[in-house]
Amino acid sequence: MNELILHHYAMSPFAEKARLMLGHKGFSWQSVNIPNIMPKPDVVALTGGYRRTPILQVGADIYCDTALICDVLEHRQPTPLLYPEHQKxxxxxxxxxxxxxxxxxxxxxxxxxxxxxxxxxxxxxxxxxxxxxxxxxxxxxxxxxxxxxxxxxxxxxxxxxxxxxxxxxxxxxxxxxxxxxxxxxxxxxxxxxxxxxxxxxxxxxxxxxxxxxxxAIGHGTSSKISSTDAIAVAAAAEPEPLTDDIFQDEHQIELGSRVTVAAESFGPETTEGILRAATRTRYTLERTDERAGRLHVHFPRIGYVLREVRA
CATH class of the missing domain: 1.20.1050.10 (Glutathione S-transferase Yfyf (Class Pi); Chain A, domain 2)
Structure with missing residues (x-):
């Protein structure tokens, strides 16, 4: 359940960024090929609406945007560094x-x-x-x-x-x-x-x-799996426990509120869910999909807009 699954397609530039970072870290990872245009039903099953490429899946945790994926990879394996000392x-x-x-x-x-x-x-x-x-x-x-x-x-x-x-x-x-x-x-x-x-x-x-x-860095070692299998991985898993430091309130929106998150500009699709964390650097939404089960979908704070869903 802790294997890295990258949802991407070959000609995506941001996916190439992620593939090279995986290679830089020396990761073995699973590769899911997704469409380069909508519809993307299996992607949306995991994200709830977000459709930009790539996304990184770890069990029932879905990480959106390569800026956040960088942080995830660095935390998972600190060396070789993505954020050099004294130049972070x-x-x-x-x-x-x-x-x-x-x-x-x-x-x-x-x-x-x-x-x-x-x-x-x-x-x-x-x-x-x-x-x-x-x-x-x-x-x-x-x-x-x-x-x-x-x-x-x-x-x-x-x-x-x-x-x-x-x-x-x-x-x-x-x-x-x-x-x-x-x-x-x-x-x-x-x-x-x-x-x-x-x-x-x-x-x-x-x-x-x-x-x-x-x-020359390369992409590390990857193996192909289907999007159906990736969804099954999510359905069989539970989201990882959140850290204690989960709330930095900048919006006067309480944890547990129903919210949406969307990119500030490119890719206006929204993801709706329950706000489970708003740390210094990321938002975490909980949502449930009939195929993928209970998920945590994570977004970076910078570049994304958080809004409360009001009845």
Whole structure:
């Protein structure tokens, strides 16, 4: 019941971040392949609504968002470090920038009309249309960079990152940390998944060398299981006991209240449940699914909105 189960799909950049972190830690893990667009009934059975990729399952505990997955992996196996001593703050801040600002510049460039044509050009037209419609629904209310603005920003960010790896192998020193994994995955999507757009890296050879070092980390050891089997694992388990330090009240919402949690921006779907914990760093909701049983679904505080459900 304590095995790590990653729900992901091959071309997901954030899933690549998680796969590399699993490899960095040397974990053996179970792999569940999920759809890259909705509907995702087996994912929603576990999360209650959240549909972003990936999610990490440990028995009946479901961890959403790679920022929280980083914390889970670090707690489960402290070395090698994701948060380097004396640089934890800067590593987290750089990772958050990479997962948001850098990510959207990279995606705006890589999935520009030219990039989308290259990525989906050999597939039936309905595949690209379905993917575009799905992601447009996830961006409801967001302001997206225009392709030209995204390309200009991405080039600038690549130059800035390049200066960080000219005289050292990784962004903050001799070993990779959370900042490296966060900065790598949107660049990986461009270089590996849509290589027709990868000429943007030519002026920054140090970035390519750094990316090769990151890719060499690998994904650890994984074995495939079905989503049905993963749901059965959850149904046979009970959520792990919560720690004593479970409540930091910022919303005047009491533990035991019925609440919803949703991402601030990308992916507006909500998860509803009973608030069981609101720590300094995460929310925990209890919910019950007819197939998966009683679950604890965990979200990071940063980037997510907590609301009370009022009758």
């Amino acid at each position: 703050g800067v590593a987290r801040v750089l990772a958050q920038w990479a997962d948001t600002t850098l990510f959207w510049a990279a995606m705006g460039y890589t999935l520009s009309p030219k990039g989308a044509a290259a990525l989906f050009g050999k597939q039936p037209p309905e595949v690209g249309k379905a993917f575009g419609a799905d992601r447009a629904a996830m961006r409801t209310g967001m302001t997206s960079l225009r392709p030209g603005d995204a390309a200009a920003a991405f080039r600038s960010y690549l130059r800035r990152l390049s200066t960080m790896v000219e005289e050292q192998p990784f962004l903050l020193g001799s070993a990779p940390c959370v900042a490296d994994f966060s900065a790598y995955h949107p660049l990986w999507f461009c270089r590996v998944i849509n290589p027709a757009m990868a000429d943007i890296f030519e002026p920054t050879p140090h970035i390519l060398q750094w990316m090769d070092r990151m890719a």
